[in-house]
Amino acid sequence: MPQLAMEIGAAARVLKLLGDPTRLTILAILNQRECCVCELLEVFSTSQPAISQHLRKLKDAGLIKEERRGQWVYYSLRPQSEYYSLLQAVLSYVPDQDENIRKIETANPTARCGC
Template sequence: MQIKEMDSLLKAISDETRLKIISYLVRDSFCACELMEFLGMSQPAVSQHMKKLRDAGITSEEKRGRWVYYSLNKQCEMYPVILHIVNLMPSVDISSDRCICN
């Protein structure tokens, strides 16, 4: 692991919302509409946060119909570091009712 990659990771997760997103994605992959609901944010706001995480190589995405599903990039060199950080954080609640996006 290089200092440059660590710097990029820390900049990408240096935001409360992005830390929450990562803590959700450690559990499962989620569509944009679910993240919008969990975070109480608009689609453009969620997309901006996801772009920063994707640009840092932390997340990956898959388009299904009109929705994008996000997950952690397990191929990322920083994946073990991300898991460690999430384990140090307080847990976040996720509704048991998952939406099924069309």
């Protein structure tokens, strides 16, 4: 019985992370493409440290992974996560992020970090 309670507790922590609109939007974007922090800044009116903090929380929960390429770090969903199917179920109810992805892809590249 205690094992079940731990699993429910962990699932509750993940669902709590998904309850934040910024984190949920980040995950929805990452469900469609990988991004670096500077690309996500094109979507949100918040600071780079704030976006980095959201990404850290998602990474600590095992929902996303990072890949370093030179001096840039790219984030994507982590399909190996034990909560990946839960995440996909939640994201199926979230609108697609085509408009936000357009913002990222049409942003002035010199205004970004260079990734």
